[in-house]
Amino acid sequence: MGSAEENQFVARFEGVALRYERGPEILRDVSFDLKSDSFYFLTGPSGAGKTTLLRLLYLSLKPTRGSAAVFGHDIAKTPRDRLPDLRRKIGVVFQNFRLLEHLSVFDNVALPLRVAGIREEDVRRDVAELLTWVGLKDHVSVPTPTLSGGQQQLVAIARAVVGRPKLILADEPTGNVDEAVASRLIHLFQELNKLGATVVIATHNHSLADRLGYRRFNVDGGRLWSETTSDTASPRAVAGGYRRDMTAIGNASGTGAA
Amino acid sequence: MGSAEENQFVARFEGVALRYERGPEILRDVSFDLKSDSFYFLTGPSGAGKTTLLRLLYLSLKPTRGSAAVFGHDIAKTPRDRLPDLRRKIGVVFQNFRLLEHLSVFDNVALPLRVAGIREEDVRRDVAELLTWVGLKDHVSVPTPTLSGGQQQLVAIARAVVGRPKLILADEPTGNVDEAVASRLIHLFQELNKLGATVVIATHNHSLADRLGYRRFNVDGGRLWSETTSDTASPRAVAGGYRRDMTAIGNASGTGAA
């Protein structure tokens, strides 16, 4: 894979399929490219495979079939000891935060830098700056379990972006905050995008995804298709497609199986 | 406390204050009653103390000051060994689900019944029925970590209601599902309410809370006040109050301190 291509595409998926152990195929024949410096939304009903797709992107799963390349390296063929370098270029906001409960807010956010062997004084400066910026200045040294749900989400986001990653993957980053705060957070992601990061946000919040006119990937029934919305917010006809009854949510993976 | 009063009020809080250890007071002088068979929303900015208030209600915290009575028993004065009986009348949906990861979906939902010493055949019937109803029939015996975020939320809700509790406390129960599913879940809570349960739902989803005309408690700056909305959905003027900048979220508890 050439360096030019590597620079142009952050990720290229070609006919990727994924199944968990003996389960059904959650994703089937998924193909897409993530261009450098772009902004994407990832939508789809509950259980469709959004988190699964993000896990493939942050190298926590290997595809069952197909070729998935991140930063020009095929995930399935990259040796284990080359993965850390790739992972340091990726920042992840997990759906359930995954903060280390025994560490303070500061240490949680500092983790990606320390793991990468950054000098302690640089760590200290960068982290303090970022925490002030997201408004957690007063909670720097408390353990994370003492934070409210929304505050924990902010910490998770700070940790994801502190290492100035080239690819930011955020799973439902606005699930625990109200609309106003959600807007500000999206703003932060937009700023980082302008600074050169590719951003992918998985969300249930259709109004949010609709309002901003970014390219949108949609997962359902194991397939992925892309929809480019116009630059203006427009209530979309496709929204009706999500009005499925509750039984369907539970069985989403079953659907993918047949 | 008379039996009549006990029947009329599920919970009565009088001048309740709460601080965590050496922290600031998160709640100050909070007073309210929860009437039997009623439905409440609990709103407020991130970090205001919604989860904290629910924890007081499900007896996982004792108030620092004031009197908090649940089912006619003052929490602070009830001996430890009387608490399990009270807790069995309360069903909780946690903000972060708190499923037991090593147990199957079935065993997770069965837990409250087993803990209460219900006969195994009754447990089996009740749980199977409920899981079918919420649409998790096909996931009965899988471990919960293999479920998507939305599916886990359904399991958490099923576990909360399986014991037919008199008081249902749900913390952000629709944070991981889209609008359509959220509506169905609220419907479930409404059904249970009609069957005689008192329901309290903490949420950031103002549109949801606005649409349904239930009594609404609002926490902010450590204080709680109640607003009864009309029976029809009405965009509320107060919504502007939530448009606070991000710094304020992080410092919500600091605000309560001064």
Added chain:
Amino acid sequence: MLGHGSDLPFERDPLARFLPWLIAFMAYLAVLALAGVQVLSTTVGDWHSDLNGSLTVQIPAAETAEDDQANVGKVMDILLDTVNVSHAEVVSEDRVVALLEPWLGDKDIARELPLPQLIDVNVRQDRPLDFDILKTRIEDAVPGATIDNHGVWLRHLVQLIRTTEIITVVVLALIGLITAGTVVFATRTGLAIHHDAIELLHIIGARDSYVAWQFARRALLLGLKGGLIGLVFGAATLFALGQLAARLQGTMLFEHGLAPHHWAVLAIVPVTVALIAMLTARITVMRSLTSML
């Protein structure tokens, strides 16, 4: 009673695989120590009764048997005249021969030696004896006679064995403590690991006893398993040692093997260990839980 299995993810923590082996090792040591202490205390009990007399007078063999008799008579008179002596008795030739036998390897050789006369003397424990005066008097009466604190080295050996016994008992107590300690810490680890799950069980309406029983049941099973493994290995080792000791018959070490009632005591080890484990777990859990709401 075991219900539907455990609500806590015990299978996932490898402690469950490790604990029985640790307990087995402890039980193994306990079995060996207990066997040792039983054999030693029986043996030392015998020796101790042999050593009631605290002095020995030794009169060199004279030319004739009559002279021997006369010498013994003189010494006996002096001894019986001494206030503090409670008892004095001539040691029979057979016993003298028996005493020398293990050293010379053969009874017949000992008999061919002109044997000294030995007198066992018991001294009252409550009053001090003026050893020097007695010594002078006896040496004056029969030249060449010696008076000797009875078998100093044997006394020391008994003392050493008594010390070993005490050490063994201490080791035994230590083993009990360590087993209990292990269970306490395993349980605390379990409580820490499963803290969130336990809190959840409480919120759902579980009583402390429900939670404690989950830990106690597990400790009982693991303890029993470990104790039995330890007993089996311990018994095998003792059997091997017993075979070896049998070859040493006739020397004074290991005069007694393990009697059936000794084995019965050993069989109690796994049960004791399992009960210690269960109770320790239960107490640990019940105590820790009261500090939770």
Added chain:
Amino acid sequence: MLGHGSDLPFERDPLARFLPWLIAFMAYLAVLALAGVQVLSTTVGDWHSDLNGSLTVQIPAAETAEDDQANVGKVMDILLDTVNVSHAEVVSEDRVVALLEPWLGDKDIARELPLPQLIDVNVRQDRPLDFDILKTRIEDAVPGATIDNHGVWLRHLVQLIRTTEIITVVVLALIGLITAGTVVFATRTGLAIHHDAIELLHIIGARDSYVAWQFARRALLLGLKGGLIGLVFGAATLFALGQLAARLQGTMLFEHGLAPHHWAVLAIVPVTVALIAMLTARITVMRSLTSML
């Protein structure tokens, strides 16, 4: 090198408080076993060289010294005439007295006894000796003389002690294994408890060695702490035993105490234990991690 502290919540799992004590106990046992094995092997080494001669001929004391000489001469002739005998030597009176002394309690008494003559006989190990023929020849030559497999009971005692030695070495190996096993399981427990945190570290970009070092460093520190505690207690116990043994001077057990180089060997215990712990932890982690993505 210790950096900013651990990323994993080790302080929270009580294993960290427990492990050093378990390791201390193991180190304690190792110190005692190692001391024991060193003392025994020195002592047995001495005895063994004493026992090179595998036969003893004993000639009862005759009336006169000349008769003694004649008897000894006759026996020596027979012995030197026997093909398989490599060496035969009369045991000096001093040694005979020394041999009897601990038994009779006093050198002077022994000297007053008419002592038998003893001849130490070395037999070639490579060829069988017809013991019965030799016995008959000697008994015919000097009536009353006896020939005896040299100190059968002593040989058995040596055998018992050798067995004890082997058991000790086995126990020592067992202790090493158990220590390693403990660390393996503690580490695996750690890996299981902290599985999510470790996965997170990986996703964030940590290398295996970064994670492994967190475990290895902890095991090293805990192992060192435990080993030192064990050494201190072990040394104290040995000192106490040494004091006791000193009182037994002159009896053949414990002729040798611990020499400085023995103590040096003991001092290696904590270091060894700590290194075993560290390496075990590191290997365990590195192995387990390769199965994670």
